[in-house]
Amino acid sequence: MTESLIDRIHGELSRHPHIDPHSHIEPKAAAARGLEDILGYHYFTELAHSAGVPREQIEGEGVPAEPRLDAVVGGLSKFSNTVQHSWLLKIARDLFGFEHAAVTLENWRELDASIRRLTADASWENRVLAESRIEAVFLTNDFDDPLEGFDTERYVPCLRVDELVFHTGKPGVLDRLAGSAGLAISSAADFEEALGKTAARFRERGAKAAAISLPPSFRPAFVEPADFARSFEAVRTRGLDADAGDRAIVSQGVFWHVARCCRQQQLPFDLMIGVRRGVYPGGVFQGQDLLDGRLSLADYADLFNAFPDVTFPVSVLSHPLNHELVSFAWIFPNVLPFGHWWYANTPAVIERDLEQRLEAVPRSKLLGYYSDMYKLEFGYPKFAMYRQVLARVLAKRFVVERGWSEEAAVDLGLDVLVRNPRRVFYDGSV
């Protein structure tokens, strides 16, 4: 009975198209072109590597595609239990008509051929988006991305600021900013102007958010203008040789200035909190970062207080921090729980996090899910997984335990999955 209730709710949730408010799609090459684009996703390469496949076989310089695919496919059976593996099978079966029980060394060419054939069709992007119920996909754009040559209604720009905040002094960064903003940067004031112009340009080109991922050690803080000017000068002139102290102040100051730009441009500022970069340098591409739970959202209170009119969609990487996220979103009008990120994006973790959010955060503030995908096909299994968990929590916690009607539970689900992301990112109202 509960299972059929879940199925009915899931069926209703699945009828409604929604946006995908965070991805890494390259809009001019959004879809996969072959199996390599699917199995090249870091979830597969890193799990194969974790299960014992040597990195050189997976991504070694000069290794041709075929043996690289053999290597990853050869590792699949060692992580056939993972939810990531289930994404692969769901894509293979539902999108590409693959009928075998597993992808193996014997049959992967068959799947590869289907992918090549189907995705070559001009209608493929439309079809996969329709199957996924996705009507718009947010991108992750470098600050100097010209944002041209693609449909920004379908592929919505988003200003990614990690590089500006954490690598201001890296050779080329300031030059690229100067070039794209069309002004010389020889002072902190110039920098701030260039950043402001960049945000305005993004807004004009249809951007709906700025975004950053943050290490556990980062502490947002207002920096006195004179301090910022002094440290910025050090970083501008000495680059990576600048003092760690100056670099830290510049990170804080730039971050704070991004928040100012978001206020000015009425852009939500996505905070993705808690990633430690390069923890495992021996890992595969994009499989080297991890988390460290030693932080508190209390570290972000000054930011939330200083920018009451900026909306902060917040993702946390550490599952135990979800309780803080729920509590902060329960109190701060401008803090909104945002999706289920990376290491916290597996069903049992989502279920725990979601049931806490749904019982304590205003329904109007819950930003359900994003795909974080690099290739368009992954929106399909990821949103399907999320809808399944959402349906289960609505059925169990609301219909069975709290006596809600199915219709009311579905309506709550649609707020979370469909309506809120659209309203918050497009209308700017919480």
Next chain:
Amino acid sequence: MTESLIDRIHGELSRHPHIDPHSHIEPKAAAARGLEDILGYHYFTELAHSAGVPREQIEGEGVPAEPRLDAVVGGLSKFSNTVQHSWLLKIARDLFGFEHAAVTLENWRELDASIRRLTADASWENRVLAESRIEAVFLTNDFDDPLEGFDTERYVPCLRVDELVFHTGKPGVLDRLAGSAGLAISSAADFEEALGKTAARFRERGAKAAAISLPPSFRPAFVEPADFARSFEAVRTRGLDADAGDRAIVSQGVFWHVARCCRQQQLPFDLMIGVRRGVYPGGVFQGQDLLDGRLSLADYADLFNAFPDVTFPVSVLSHPLNHELVSFAWIFPNVLPFGHWWYANTPAVIERDLEQRLEAVPRSKLLGYYSDMYKLEFGYPKFAMYRQVLARVLAKRFVVERGWSEEAAVDLGLDVLVRNPRRVFYDGSV
């Protein structure tokens, strides 16, 4: 089948009256007098504010009651998913005969009128307590509360010491202590004597506990008498201008002395650990505090070791800390898990915390629940919520999974809900 099992266990648990060992009831105005007393509860004002209702509309100076109620009621639909909203409906329906599906701008006056009419009856307090199965309600009394003019069997005094510990130097605090204890305070020794007299006076007036809420940064520690005397003198003479170091030592010393007084008066000392005050100064009244999980109960080990004959009912605000609380209560005879506090007081969180406690802490030490309420009507939905979760955990974890009889499961539930709080706070035996 499981649902009917849960219902039966819930039915049995609901038959037994119990104490409510922590609240903020004002005994001379315990019940609500109108809807404003219900919707004025910070859970509603802060959630309305979090969902976008401006603070000025909710609690602005000089704003009359009617538009303030309009403001909060206008926000209700935005948090109709929360468990707090379900408390409101349960109160409205079960206690006040409200029959609409929701409280709206159109119908709130109807509910207000019912509240005014029913609570005006002299028997109301009796009735609502009987409906809630509550036979005694613990208060939270300032140290200089005369504790007179109310029935201390029904409204049981509890010595709240936050102000003495953390605001010793605030103008007026020492004078109020001197006045209520009947002696001049011109030294640390005087202070300790006054605190001892206060604890004795509370005990004589029927107090059953002392209580304090503690920030994550606090570290309980024994302070050498000479150090305490010196720092106390600085705080006594310089008030808030005293050094931060002296103020911190005074906090530690006063806290430790409260524990001594609890030992002397055989009072349990309720520790409510982990709240950060004023994180969101822009929030509504009582909606400005949050949590910060960066602490360990290991910080309290010296205290638990130094006072083996003091019972410490312990609440933690951070859900992930429940596992430490379970482990400490499993080992330390004087550490008792105490209720489900504030941000950890929502059903899915209670369920996780409770199932861990029930499988690893001696049943004789589990102090089930308290309402934390400000108005008497809230004991009804809050204890109902808790009983529902307790019944579910007993049914699932004990009857279904461990093969216990229903009777044995109910008996365990009654230890937790009814017997232990009565025994620990009244008989002083763990």
Next chain:
Amino acid sequence: MTESLIDRIHGELSRHPHIDPHSHIEPKAAAARGLEDILGYHYFTELAHSAGVPREQIEGEGVPAEPRLDAVVGGLSKFSNTVQHSWLLKIARDLFGFEHAAVTLENWRELDASIRRLTADASWENRVLAESRIEAVFLTNDFDDPLEGFDTERYVPCLRVDELVFHTGKPGVLDRLAGSAGLAISSAADFEEALGKTAARFRERGAKAAAISLPPSFRPAFVEPADFARSFEAVRTRGLDADAGDRAIVSQGVFWHVARCCRQQQLPFDLMIGVRRGVYPGGVFQGQDLLDGRLSLADYADLFNAFPDVTFPVSVLSHPLNHELVSFAWIFPNVLPFGHWWYANTPAVIERDLEQRLEAVPRSKLLGYYSDMYKLEFGYPKFAMYRQVLARVLAKRFVVERGWSEEAAVDLGLDVLVRNPRRVFYDGSV
């Protein structure tokens, strides 16, 4: 339906013998000889003490066995809810034919007599191992254990290094190492040679792992040889009077050298992370240690990076850290989640931890469970408890939610419970 599905999966899992890769069995006195060996387990003495039984009655000097048993038995009803209590009943009923509903002051002699009678039989060890489905039990051996006089196929040696790492300067430790390694230790180089010889001797005698338990404050780090030599000399000559700084460097250096020895001998190095020793000095024997969650596995990244060819089975004591453990095992090929340790070894905690592991860590890397037992009889209820939880998670998360066949779910369970521990510890392949 779900319950019968769980039962069927549980039945299948229960048919297969497996190793027990971590215990504290004394191979020459492996089985209990009477009830005192059962109730003397710290889980019972500490819970009885926690529930109010005075320590002097439980383990007082010179108190005879009978009143000591009376004391613990007298406390049982106060923790009859705990899973530990269920272990006792399961042992009593299934292994010793005890038929009463509870062990009481009136009937414990009956149980004691059964234990004495049955365990006196020469076949008892065989029988209890067969009932438990355990085919080999890993030990915890001091570095100077001669490893002689027992069957090392059944009782598999494991090199425990806590003492060498954390108590190098304690009187006698270096002498014992010198004696057992057969060389004088008058320098860091000698020490390293002696440690290498010890590891080789263990390997020759059939050891399958080294193991250590680690406090939350420990930070693994490579130590420059010259620094190690200098600090080692200070510790060697001054013992416990050496500087804290020198002692910390020696701990780090010895720990790192153990990892080197594991690499050389191809031994997995079990890390049991997060225990704080002696938090409650007033506790009973082995009931004085607790946890402190303020650590991150990121502290261990340098170690995992430095020894890619050493397998690290990792246990964490703090339940919230399971999410980090899952994430690190998902990325690092040499990090393997290892069992459910001590305060995290209760069903609801195991269930949460396990479902996260099963959905995100390669199935080939999950090392299901170990007993941690001191007496052979405890493997029976502990593995039974684990199999029950494993069956439930497989049924709920894989068969019901993900649509797997029962056979596939059982097969995954057998990887975790049976095949992986055998392969990782015996074949050395992940």
